[in-house]
Amino acid sequence: MRIRKVLVTAANPRQRTLPLQTLIDQAGEPKSALQVVLEEAAGAGIEEFAVVVCPGDEAAYAEACGALRSRVRFIVQDTPRGYGHAVLSGQGFVGDEPFLHLVGDHLHVARSKTSCARQLIDVAVAANAPVSAVQPTRESQLTSFGAVGGRLVSGDQPLYQVEAVLEKPTPTIAEQQLLVPGLRAGFYLCFFGMHVLGPELFSILDEQQRAAPDRPLGLSPALHTLAARRRYLAFTVAGRRFDIGAPYGLLFAQLALSLSGRDRDRVLTQLVELLAVRADES
Numbered sequence: 001m002r003i004r005k006v007l008v009t010a011a012n013p014r015q016r017t018l019p020l021q022t023l024i025d026q027a028g029e030p031k032s033a034l035q036v037v038l039e040e041a042a043g044a045g046i047e048e049f050a051v052v053v054c055p056g057d058e059a060a061y062a063e064a065c066g067a068l069r070s071r072v073r074f075i076v077q078d079t080p081r082g083y084g085h086a087v088l089s090g091q092g093f094v095g096d097e098p099f100l101h102l103v104g105d106h107l108h109v110a111r112s113k114t115s116c117a118r119q120l121i122d123v124a125v126a127a128n129a130p131v132s133a134v135q136p137t138r139e140s141q142l143t144s145f146g147a148v149g150g151r152l153v154s155g156d157q158p159l160y161q162v163e164a165v166l167e168k169p170t171p172t173i174a175e176q177q178l179l180v181p182g183l184r185a186g187f188y189l190c191f192f193g194m195h196v197l198g199p200e201l202f203s204i205l206d207e208q209q210r211a212a213p214d215r216p217l218g219l220s221p222a223l224h225t226l227a228a229r230r231r232y233l234a235f236t237v238a239g240r241r242f243d244i245g246a247p248y249g250l251l252f253a254q255l256a257l258s259l260s261g262r263d264r265d266r267v268l269t270q271l272v273e274l275l276a277v278r279a280d281e282s
Contacts, residue, residue, distance in 0.1 A: 001125050003100050003196060005048045006041040007090040010034065010061070010104030011077040015245050016054050019104035020064050023254050026261030032064035033244055033253075037102055042068060044117035046100060050093040052077050052086045082216030088205040098124070098198045106193030109256040110239035116194060123159065123235045124196035130226065131233045132162070133192035135241055136183060139171040144246065145190035146220040148234050149178035150227075158236035160189065162227040167220035189234055192241045201226060 010019045019034035031039075038049055049072045053061050058074045065072045077089050087101065100117060108116040116133065124131040134148060149164040164177055174188050183189065204222045226232050242253035258267040 001098055001128050003044075003098055003121050003124065004046065005050070005094055005097060006038075006046045006100040006102060007087065007094060008034075008037060008041075008049070008051045008102045008104050009083065009086045010057075011052045011054050011080070011086045011089075012083075012105075013054055013080050015105050016057060018245050018250075020060055021244060021250055023107075023250070023257060024263075026257055028262045031066060033107060033250075034061065034064045034104055035066040035068070036107055036257075037104060038065060038068045038072065040108060040115050040117045041100060041102060043115055044100070044121050046117075048093075049073065050075055050090055051104065052089050054080075082218055084205050084217035084219040084222055085209065087219055088202060088209065088217065091199075091202045094199060094202070096199045098130070098196060101195040101197055103193040105243060105245045107242045107244060107253045107257070108192070108194065108237075108239055109242070109253075109260050110237075112238055114238075116192070116237045116239040116241075119237050119239070120194055120196055120235060123157075123233070127159070127231075127233055129231045129233050130197045130201070131195070131235050132223070133194040133237045134160075134189040134234045135192050135236065136187040137190035139174065139186050139188060142171055142174055142188060142190065143168045144243070146223075147174060147178050147188045147190045148223075149180060149189075150234060151180070152182055153233070160234040160236075162223075162232045162234050165220050165224040165227060167218055189236070192237055193243070194237070194241075200230070204229075 021033050022030050025031050052075045055076050075089050077086050110116050120133045146167045148162045150160040150162045153159055153161045178188055180189055204225050209217050244250045244253050
């Protein structure tokens with residue numbers, strides 16, 4: 001298995017401006033969130049890039065790509081027919097190859113020198129199987145993410161055989177269907193915004209779209225079907241995801257980037273000073 005292509009989805013009409021937001025990256029350079037996402041993919045060995053966008057957003061997104069602009073293809077999702085439909089829109093670009101899939105409103109900060117995308121790709125290549133990155137997540141946040149249930153299959157790394165996938169389940173449903181032996185009580189394996197998937201996913205999405213053409217097409221139901229048809233894994237990446245569309249999400253993402261980068265000491269000093277001022281005022 002060789003992963004050469006990345007498909008980034010950024011066509012949710014309610015979140016279309018999030019990937020265009022500017023942050024300071026770990027090297028202290030101002031960049032759009034989209035550029036940070038694309039550069040992580042490039043650093044993991046990706047050679048071809050495609051971004052699914054809303055109609056009319058191509059120019060703004062092209063500007064946000066930075067130095068990678070000439071290597072990025074834009075795919076327009078003409079109508080907002082769901083996350084799964086946005087992924088399906090990339091079938092012509094992906095072809096019959098496995099691919100890395102990222103979402104444009106999630107940033108990732110690794111806990112080591114190996115990026116989150118590189119970690120995931122290495123696991124997928126070694127396992128020769130589709131793999132979704134996951135992160136143990138408190139049950140109070142379940143309604144913001146897709147989540148998986150399954151069993152641990154490797155003792156030397158946090159790798160799981162996926163048996164079920166649900167989109168934004170309630171804690172009650174998750175407790176019934178998504179328990180993972182060995183995980184801390186009150187935590188579930190939620191998607192990280194990063195997947196390595198194979199072209200068979202497009203066949204499943206197409207089947208589900210034909211079965212219910214008037215309903216939004218989701219990705220989680222397709223991944224649930226994928227788990228029933230073949231070996232499909234989840235991997236707990238050594239890092240953290242930051243949904244920049246969540247309340248204070250952009251702030252937390254910026255802090256995480258800053259505290260793992262060149263200006264860590266400067267940012268820490270300013271945070272301590274700010275907290276000291278607030279303490280004095282109270």
